[in-house]
Amino acid sequence: MLLITCPWCGPRNETEYRYGGQAHVPHPESPADLTDEQWAEYVFYRDNPKGPFAERWMHSVGCRRWFNVLRDTATHEVLTSYRLDEPRPGGNR
Structure with a gap:
């Protein structure tokens, strides 16, 4: 399971x-x-x-807000999460 940090609600299980x-x-x-x-x-x-x-991810059983997650597709490690109005950490793509 992934542990994803919602910028508003904090860390939660990916099932949320x-x-x-x-x-x-x-x-x-x-x-x-x-x-x-x-x-x-x-x-x-x-x-x-x-x-x-x-x-892009949405906290569907929490605050229901959309936000961005930077995730490594090879390891599935969640590197960071950030609001839609914030730039991507570490550059573009």
């Missing part, structure tokens, strides 16, 4: 959370102007790195 996909994926400025291929790329294609990866 819901995964929301890759973090820091900007919404298209003009979605109506995208081709079907561009829209599909935005909706479905995500990075799949080995190592640190920024993810």
